[in-house]
Amino acid sequence: MPLHPFDEATALETAGEHTWQGRTSPAYGNMVGPFGGITAAQALSAVLRHPQRQGEPVALTVNFAAPLEDGPFEAIARPARTNRSTQHWQLELRQQGQAVLTGTAFTALRRDTWGADEHTMPSAPRAAEIPLPTARKRVEWVNRYEMRFIDGGFPEHWDGRDTGSSRTRLWVRDAPARPLDHASLTALSDVFFPRVWRRRATLVPIGTVSMTVYFHADAAQLAEVADGYLLGQAQAQVFRAGYFDQSAQLWTEGGTLLATTHQVVYYKE
Template sequence: MSFDEIEPGWETPRGPHGGYVMSILARAMERAAGRQPRSLTVHFLRPPAVGPVTASATVERQGRSLTTVTGRLEQDGKPVALGLGAFAGPYDAPSVGEVPMPDVAPPAAQSDPLPGAPPFTHRMDMQPRFGDEPLSGSDRTQVGGWIGFRDGREIDGPALCVLADGWFPAIWPRLTALHPAPTIDLTVHVRAPLPVAGPLLARFTAKLARDGYFEEDGELWTRGGTLVAQSRQLALLLPPLE
């Protein structure tokens, strides 16, 4: 068990940034495993507040090559997030197929936060390369660009959780009114050895919104074209803000 802190400056309109919350739990799980993550899934039960949280991790199975860990994040005795992860190094196996990085302009010097963006973006460097403006009534559900941290930190497993949830929702360009979109669950599959240097090129897409839920798929590449991670999340699409 570890005692951590939800720091100020990571807020969104509905509480602390989900990827940041996931990263706190992922860090505790990674410490318990002693290996890098290959698959991390977290379900978000309720938004925490800024302040202390408790992260616990249980090694469910320690194999020779793969470790399975469950995790729990609590605040004031109430569960905030539940996690399940697989941690392992590389196997000596053939490489099959490719997921080529899109051809986009390289990252420039650090940019200012996107206009109207929530506080957590002041900790991020985000340079758009894909998609249209949010709430523009576009016919495309694709967003993304170069994304990293303003402090220049390397990207490890917990940091990947932040970046995989770092852009505004891919569904927002299709809309014309602001619908909050809190994450229900987020899965990150790590496809390369960590850590890697940032920023990463991230592309997020969505296909379907039904009954107030939509999915979002992400891909993140290094500047050299290595696919580092793939992500998928299910999110709510709540009534518009007035």
């Protein structure tokens, strides 16, 4: 049985202590280089494969230091400190001997405690009630996801008008459907197109500089989701001086918050 495109893209081969060899995947190609979400997932995959890993991902931060070129790369995941129930990681992707991504990760042994969700899932029609977009897809990575926009989809007209809001809500999952895990949840956290495009209806040049994902579920909880849809919501906070930040949340169909994410994006007028 052939590998899912996501598993092919995140495959890594051991290349020494704390080091793996990977390569970009044309299946996740973006306008320039690969889709940032798959690159973040590749960095996390090095942690997930590490024989010294303790616990499961709680937080991941990646900083895109330079564009990743199509081709091979070196992934480095080094445990910086291991405590009794937590572990802190230093991450790096390198090409031609130079860093193209730096980052950190935090893994931990989770335990049962009191809990509550304050950020509850917004009401929304079921995924099956939302039609798939029929517009031509501009980049290849979009074909790797089934995205059913509830509101805040791509502007109907790229006419430069201020739409008044950058919010998007959609149902999303891998295409073809794939059981959810921490690596794929990382990539799904970046499926929201740049908020400045939604707010301004203009395809200005952009580039994510830094992205953080907080994981609120362990592997067993993600396995319960299987290949179901996630409800995603994203919105910017401020656009100013060439940068904006956007926050997003991903819930299960039953309303469990699985991940929250925040990123800072460069844009050019």
